[in-house]
Amino acid sequence: MANWYDYPQYFDMLFREETPVEVAFFEEAFQRFAGRKVRRVFEPGCGSGRLVVAMAAKGYDATGLDLSDAMLNYMRRKLKRRKLQATCVKGDMTHLEFEKPFDAAFCTYNTFRHLLTEKDAVAHLRSMADSIATGGIYILGMHLVPEEDYEAVVERFKMSQAGTTLTTTISVPHTDEKKRLETLRVKLKAVKSSGEIVRIQSEFPLRLYTPTQLKRLFKKVSDQFELVASFDFAYDIDDPLPFDKELLEGLFVLRKLGAET
Ligand SMILES: C[S@@+](CC[C@H](N)C(=O)[O-])C[C@H]1O[C@@H](n2cnc3c(N)ncnc32)[C@H](O)[C@@H]1O
Structure with missing residues (x-):
């Protein structure tokens, strides 16, 4: 990871x-x-x-x-x-x-x-x-x-700069309401002008x-x-x-x- x-x-x-x-x-x-x-x-x-x-x-x-x-x-x-x-x-x-x-x-x-x-x-x-x-x-x-039950959404962003195209997908695979923590998952794919592709997946907790x-x-x-x-x-x-x-x-x-x- x-x-x-x-x-x-x-x-x-x-x-x-x-x-x-x-x-x-x-x-x-x-x-x-x-x-x-x-x-x-x-x-x-x-x-x-x-x-x-x-x-x-x-x-x-x-x-x-x-x-x-x-x-x-x-x-x-x-x-x-x-x-x-x-x-x-x-x-x-x-x-x-x-x-x-x-x-x-x-x-x-x-x-x-x-x-x-x-x-x-x-x-x-x-x-x-x-x-x-x-x-x-x-x-x-x-x-x-929200104060009441809710469903976390998945967000996807795509942008290009200096020949690199970046797609970032952000989701919340896990929520612990008792501990007031959620896990944020960030997946990114960068396609560089050379054709090289960088893919990473990162997860970290955030307080709710x-x-x-x-x-x-x-x-x-x-x-x-x-x-x-x-x-x-x-x-x-x-x-x-x-x-x-x-x-x-x-x-x-x-x-x-x-x-x-
Ligand atoms: C979502 S990024 C935001 C960067 C910036 N605020 C912005 O809006 O572009 C969060 C940053 O907080 C830093 N960070 C997380 N916990 C921290 C802490 N306890 N003290 C200092 N920096 C921390 C991370 O290393 C990361 O660079």
């Missing part, structure tokens, strides 16, 4: 079209919700660095942190190729230690759900709160599961959240973060949505509480 995150080029390709949409939303959210000017930004679990690189290109002082050497090396190469500067840190997003606080942070598309226990999820949110200045915001995005469970988690850290708005994966800043049981593609803006610094 391969590890999807050892193939950053294919991960990056899959999310490529989302990047400008997300970056535009981040900048609008900074304007609308941050109680301070945003210069220093941070992404925990930054993966291939697609967002960190895009934010560096926009002139932000950007930092990305990840556990995967393959992902971090890919990000460093991309920065070098584009003659951009950003800070790349190898580390665990449950224990963050930075000398200077950030003005804003973002963590989208389920990265947060890699934290498999309540303890790690709370540790991450507390660590983020300690790393963000008062008035700064944390944009967090993830799929939520219903809207109620996520609300409960946010409440646990409500002494440090207030939830200021929620959206969905349309990334439409002019269309905030109620955080109710219908919101299953959740995009949340948390603001760091505290005395003005």
